[in-house]
Amino acid sequence: MGIDPGQGTLPPTLADVAERAGVSRQTVSNAINNPSLLRADTLDRVRRAIVDLGYLPNRAARNLRTGTSRLVGLRVPPVPESTANSTMDRFVHALVEASGLAGYHVLLVADGYTEAADGTRMPDPIKGYDDLLRSTAVDAFVVTDTYLGNPQTTWLAERRAPFVAFGRPWDDPAARHAWVDVDGAAGTRLATEHLMDRGHQRVAWLGWPAGSRIGQDRRTGWERAMLARRCDTGGLAWTTEDSLEPARRVAATMLDVARPSAVVCASDTLAMAVLHVLAERGLRPGHDLAVVGFDDSATAQTVPPGLTSVRPPMDRAAVAVVDALRGLLGAEQFTPTGVLLTPTLSVRGSTVPS
Amino acid sequence: MGIDPGQGTLPPTLADVAERAGVSRQTVSNAINNPSLLRADTLDRVRRAIVDLGYLPNRAARNLRTGTSRLVGLRVPPVPESTANSTMDRFVHALVEASGLAGYHVLLVADGYTEAADGTRMPDPIKGYDDLLRSTAVDAFVVTDTYLGNPQTTWLAERRAPFVAFGRPWDDPAARHAWVDVDGAAGTRLATEHLMDRGHQRVAWLGWPAGSRIGQDRRTGWERAMLARRCDTGGLAWTTEDSLEPARRVAATMLDVARPSAVVCASDTLAMAVLHVLAERGLRPGHDLAVVGFDDSATAQTVPPGLTSVRPPMDRAAVAVVDALRGLLGAEQFTPTGVLLTPTLSVRGSTVPS
DNA sequence: ATGAAAGCGCTAACAC
DNA sequence: GTGTTAGCGCTTTCAT
Numbered sequence A, B: 001m002g003i004d005p006g007q008g009t010l011p012p013t014l015a016d017v018a019e020r021a022g023v024s025r026q027t028v029s030n031a032i033n034n035p036s037l038l039r040a041d042t043l044d045r046v047r048r049a050i051v052d053l054g055y056l057p058n059r060a061a062r063n064l065r066t067g068t069s070r071l072v073g074l075r076v077p078p079v080p081e082s083t084a085n086s087t088m089d090r091f092v093h094a095l096v097e098a099s100g101l102a103g104y105h106v107l108l109v110a111d112g113y114t115e116a117a118d119g120t121r122m123p124d125p126i127k128g129y130d131d132l133l134r135s136t137a138v139d140a141f142v143v144t145d146t147y148l149g150n151p152q153t154t155w156l157a158e159r160r161a162p163f164v165a166f167g168r169p170w171d172d173p174a175a176r177h178a179w180v181d182v183d184g185a186a187g188t189r190l191a192t193e194h195l196m197d198r199g200h201q202r203v204a205w206l207g208w209p210a211g212s213r214i215g216q217d218r219r220t221g222w223e224r225a226m227l228a229r230r231c232d233t234g235g236l237a238w239t240t241e242d243s244l245e246p247a248r249r250v251a252a253t254m255l256d257v258a259r260p261s262a263v264v265c266a267s268d269t270l271a272m273a274v275l276h277v278l279a280e281r282g283l284r285p286g287h288d289l290a291v292v293g294f295d296d297s298a299t300a301q302t303v304p305p306g307l308t309s310v311r312p313p314m315d316r317a318a319v320a321v322v323d324a325l326r327g328l329l330g331a332e333q334f335t336p337t338g339v340l341l342t343p344t345l346s347v348r349g350s351t352v353p354s
Numbered sequence C: 001a002t003g004a005a006a007g008c009g010c011t012a013a014c015a016c
Numbered sequence D: 001g002t003g004t005t006a007g008c009g010c011t012t013t014c015a016t
Helices: A014-021 A025-033 A040-053 A059-066 A088-101 A125-134 A151-158 A184-197 A213-228 A244-258 A268-280 A298-302 A314-329 B014-021 B025-033 B040-053 B059-066 B088-101 B125-134 B151-158 B184-197 B213-228 B244-258 B268-280 B298-302 B314-329
Strands: A071-075 A105-109 A112-115 A121-124 A140-143 A163-166 A178-182 A203-207 A237-239 A262-265 A290-294 A308-311 A338-341 A344-346 B071-075 B105-109 B112-115 B121-124 B140-143 B163-166 B178-182 B203-207 B237-239 B262-265 B290-294 B308-311 B338-341 B344-346
Touching: A014 A025, A014 A040, A025 A040, A059 B059, A071 A088, A071 A125, A088 A105, A088 A314, A088 B088, A088 B105, A105 A125, A105 B088, A112 A125, A121 A125, A125 A151, A140 A151, A140 A314, A151 A163, A163 A314, A178 A314, A184 A203, A184 A213, A184 A262, A184 A290, A184 A308, A184 A344, A203 A213, A203 A244, A203 A268, A213 A237, A237 A244, A244 A268, A262 A268, A268 A290, A268 A298, A268 B298, A298 B268, A298 B298, A314 A338, B014 B025, B014 B040, B025 B040, B071 B088, B071 B125, B088 B105, B088 B314, B105 B125, B112 B125, B121 B125, B125 B151, B140 B151, B140 B314, B151 B163, B163 B314, B178 B314, B184 B203, B184 B213, B184 B262, B184 B290, B184 B308, B184 B344, B203 B213, B203 B244, B203 B268, B213 B237, B237 B244, B244 B268, B262 B268, B268 B290, B268 B298, B314 B338
Parallel strands: A071 A105, A071 A140, A140 A163, A163 A178, A178 A338, A203 A237, A203 A262, A262 A290, A290 A308, B071 B105, B071 B140, B140 B163, B163 B178, B178 B338, B203 B237, B203 B262, B262 B290, B290 B308
Antiparallel strands: A105 B105, A112 A121, A308 A344, B112 B121, B308 B344
């Protein structure tokens, strides 16, 4: 770190570096942005001065001049309670890491608020985006909660704002924006095959209600894997909302009626609901019933005897998102594409008792 | 949002608003920053023009001019695996919310990298802070992982960089910076009293090794609560690192040797280790042994039969942090203080069987 | 290969 | 109350 300007001392500017190196300000600027223009010895001298002074370009000035901020906006949705934790935090960390390497920083977007007619304030994500865009605070957005069929992607697209979605444009196959997603069907297929490999024939599905496209996708993986091995799926598919209490009741009925030897779930939360029912009945996961979740949440990793779970590759997802961002914001022509990543399976005691 | 500049169309500037309102640029600036200087009708006219054009001040320009960014930096530490998820994401969300209300945005800080002599790159949080500071990208930092006795706070303090710590300056009671923390002792006292109220006499402690100040703090709460009710603590305190596997072994020994009827743990991860041992032995949490965790993680909320856990008030913590930030960055003289928040107890099946 | 001039959009000081 | 002037620190022509 070396130099400590401290408070009060103003950070060095281009002019300071120039004076120290005995060149003009523009030459210093070139040394930073177009080093190839400089003669080797000049470049050396300037670089030394930069290090000596601990100089770093003032972001505001650079942003103003270039019209870019090298910031990407990311909305953080509220953390739901009583849900096996989402893997959002893993994605966020990976995104920060990957963005940093590409020279971008991640700015968290707070929801804006719109005043309703009666004066109450309603949280409004779009207003959050809009404000940032209008004030040219960010260069692009990363949108994560596309599964809600939410209007944010549509709005951003209409606004011609650069963005990358983490999640497929389910409702609009003609969508032209860049996206990255995890192949849910591949994940549940992996899970189902894992169970069938261990001898299970009656593998039930506990998923979300029909409206959810993601839920449908994940169900497909289970269904195809079952049919591929000539396993009957009749009466084995059950649905409930992604919340512990309701899911518990459905899981209990499912176990009684369908009598499966294994269950693949659309989320770790649903899998936990199944574990609750087992615990109530004095049954042991992995022995009396095999259970697989989806997300590889912290809960899956720590609940006894370990919950086997489909693990979305968040680090690769973040890298793919940043790659798309680079393309989008880069100088060259860029055709947005979709990237589908295959998850892995974290095997634990709920399917392989130790 | 009404107006859609679209891409290609440049966002409106002060000059555009001024022209439309028939005033000078400076008047528009005053309308935004010093509305009291304007005559009511002029203000009205300017405001209408602002709305009509969907004008928002260009952040880069404002930042350059004022020397502030209205951004606070927050480092996101890597997400540990095989640990009951931290409550970091709850804090982050609350912080974004609270900051937004105060006119600040949260910028995530990626670790910098320092090249070692042998050319390997080591992640270096301080370099991340330093770069942001040098480039005047943020006005202040929020530092969260102070419990590591980490050098970040010391470094920031020496650098005279404004920051608020979420976590006490354990190692330096003379520290002059603003901090917000959760009273761990109060939390474990709450937990212990809850257990004693339910008739438990032999309440064991499963905590972290002696080096951890936070661990020590949390242990104090258990110890004091026990002694206050004349309960012997001899042989009841056990320690292990905050990781599932090692903790499991210690927990097993602890149950055999100390024979407690209840356990208070320094974290949800440790509590999960206890639940593992119970599961292995066919014992039921809440019936055969009462268990309390700390963090109120997603895991505590979803594991059967529900893990009673101390819940740190993240929303209040975030508000307190932003309050301190305001003071720090505000015009008036501000004396940094410490704020200690009392957690609550989320009671579930692991102490109160249903 | 290096330097001079211009200006990004805004706000603070001052004049009217 | 409102307008004029200057300049924050940087990059981008364009000369040299």
